[in-house]
Amino acid sequence: MRLAGVRRLLPATIGRLALIVAVVGSALLVIGAEATAGADPEALLRKARDASATTNVAGVVEVRWVDGDQVFVERVGARSRGDAYVVGRGEHVAVARDGLRYAADDGVATLWDRSVQSDAPAPGAAWNLEMDDPARVAGRAASVVTARDDDGRIRARFYVDRSTQLLLRRDVFDRRGEVTRSVQFVRLSIGAAAPAVPQLPGKGSEVAATDDVPDGFTAPDRLGAFRLLGRYRYPDGTLQVFYGDGLFSLSVFEQHGLVDWAAMPEGGRPGEVEGQRARTYSTATGTVVVWGEQGLVLTGVSDAPADTVQAVLPAVANDHRSTVDDVVDFVFGPFGWE
Amino acid sequence: MSEHELTEDLLSAYVDDELDAGARADVEARLAASSEWQAILDEVRETRDGLRGLPQVDGPPEFWTRIMAGDPLQDDAEKDQVIDLASERRRRRIPRWGIAVAGAAAAAVVVIGVVAVPQPDRVRPAVAVLSNEHAARSSVGNDVISSLASIAVPTRLGR
Numbered sequence: 001m002r003l004a005g006v007r008r009l010l011p012a013t014i015g016r017l018a019l020i021v022a023v024v025g026s027a028l029l030v031i032g033a034e035a036t037a038g039a040d041p042e043a044l045l046r047k048a049r050d051a052s053a054t055t056n057v058a059g060v061v062e063v064r065w066v067d068g069d070q071v072f073v074e075r076v077g078a079r080s081r082g083d084a085y086v087v088g089r090g091e092h093v094a095v096a097r098d099g100l101r102y103a104a105d106d107g108v109a110t111l112w113d114r115s116v117q118s119d120a121p122a123p124g125a126a127w128n129l130e131m132d133d134p135a136r137v138a139g140r141a142a143s144v145v146t147a148r149d150d151d152g153r154i155r156a157r158f159y160v161d162r163s164t165q166l167l168l169r170r171d172v173f174d175r176r177g178e179v180t181r182s183v184q185f186v187r188l189s190i191g192a193a194a195p196a197v198p199q200l201p202g203k204g205s206e207v208a209a210t211d212d213v214p215d216g217f218t219a220p221d222r223l224g225a226f227r228l229l230g231r232y233r234y235p236d237g238t239l240q241v242f243y244g245d246g247l248f249s250l251s252v253f254e255q256h257g258l259v260d261w262a263a264m265p266e267g268g269r270p271g272e273v274e275g276q277r278a279r280t281y282s283t284a285t286g287t288v289v290v291w292g293e294q295g296l297v298l299t300g301v302s303d304a305p306a307d308t309v310q311a312v313l314p315a316v317a318n319d320h321r322s323t324v325d326d327v328v329d330f331v332f333g334p335f336g337w338e
Numbered sequence: 339m340s341e342h343e344l345t346e347d348l349l350s351a352y353v354d355d356e357l358d359a360g361a362r363a364d365v366e367a368r369l370a371a372s373s374e375w376q377a378i379l380d381e382v383r384e385t386r387d388g389l390r391g392l393p394q395v396d397g398p399p400e401f402w403t404r405i406m407a408g409d410p411l412q413d414d415a416e417k418d419q420v421i422d423l424a425s426e427r428r429r430r431r432i433p434r435w436g437i438a439v440a441g442a443a444a445a446a447v448v449v450i451g452v453v454a455v456p457q458p459d460r461v462r463p464a465v466a467v468l469s470n471e472h473a474a475r476s477s478v479g480n481d482v483i484s485s486l487a488s489i490a491v492p493t494r495l496g497r
Contacts, residue, residue, distance in 0.1 A: 088490025
């Protein structure tokens with residue numbers, strides 16, 4: 001009798017429980033979907049920029065990049081406290097405090113003016129941003145923003161922590177939709193009492209912002225969708241022109257002389273920039289392209305998709321062309337002479 | 339060369355188109371091989387053209403009488419005015435040592451140009467360092483940790 005009662009009650013109880021689970025689950029899905037649908041991807045990426053400067057973290061970051069048919073994966077420790085950051089250790093440590101940056105790998109410390117970033121384009125200035133399905137990164141719930149090009153191809157994806165807006169992961173895609181570069185936390189503790197950040201070297205290579213473009217150098221206002229954000233002189237005379245398109249950044253380093261091709265590092269792939277011999281490398285930072293143009297050695301570095309970088313760099317050469325070059329092209333162009 | 343030794347008289351004949359085909363070919367081969375003889379040829383042509391450009395003047399009545407007598411020149415003064423064109427050409431010709439000095443000077447100019455005139459420096463851009471500098475600049479006002487992480491990993495430049 002007692003057993004029979006249990007048998008009668010059991011289906012009803014399970015049914016009610018299933019109903020409750022279904023209702024609660026649906027409610028959570030609706031809330032989650034509304035949160036995602038209602039989020040402004042551009043605002044979210046802006047918050048992610050700021051969160052980096054206000055969130056104390058300790059964790060492990062994985063950097064993954066592809067070079068041809070090779071895939072490189074490295075993991076480094078990272079921690080921040082206030083406005084101080086330390087990533088990596090030993091010979092491969094990068095330290096930041098305010099505008100000062102120090103990289104032990106090359107022993108170069110550089111001082112930047114934080115104010116130069118104020119006129120950076122909006123994140124959606126050059127890309128079509130949209131919210132994607134939520135995901136989890138390093139065990140944390142993340143909102144996902146996808147950036148598409150004008151042809152609708154996914155070119156980048158950003159994973160932003162739901163509670164702190166900290167950027168947890170960033171993927172860059174090639175034209176075929178393959179991830180070519182990725183940086184993500186694989187372990188993360190937020191708000192923990194992060195260890196102190198070491199002092200930076202007292203003296204470094206101070207980079208001077210300059211409004212003038214020295215004779216023989218070039219600094220176009222725009223390279224495709226990239227807008228000029230700053231010009232800097234290094235003590236050895238190198239000029240760096242720095243650009244941003246809202247999501248990615250691009251630098252062109254300019255040095256007087258001719259490229260010493262025989263002394264260039266191993267690896268990389270041969271190519272051309274505007275008809276000039278070039279060599280392209282894939283590094284943890286991004287795509288690096290070296291070429292020569294009218295007495296200048298030019299090195300372009302960018303975290304943007306490689307094809308985007310290749311598409312905009314010819315604008316550097318075009319800006320450097322003289323009227324004589326244009327006349328020669330006009331006259332001899334139809335004959336295929338150079 | 340050949341059966342025809344190159345002389346200035348032969349060159350004159352060449353200029354006046356008085357040589358047969360074989361002799362003409364020999365002369366042209368010799369001229370092609372010697373810039374010195376080419377210069378002499380230019381002088382011969384110059385002289386011939388100069389003479390042809392002179393106005394025609396009738397001689398004095400007794401001139402033809404003296405020609406017939408075999409002594410066209412009246413006195414020593416007139417004989418002194420005769421110019422031996424062959425010796426004049428030799429006098430005007432640049433001596434061999436002059437050509438050698440000019441060649442040496444030209445070579446010296448080339449050597450000085452290569453050694454002393456500043457040539458553009460050969461530059462090997464420090465790819466890894468510049469890559470890091472870009473990442474460092476990108477981290478300012480941006481997500482700091484993701485930018486610095488690429489600096490903190492060992493640099494590898496592909497295959």
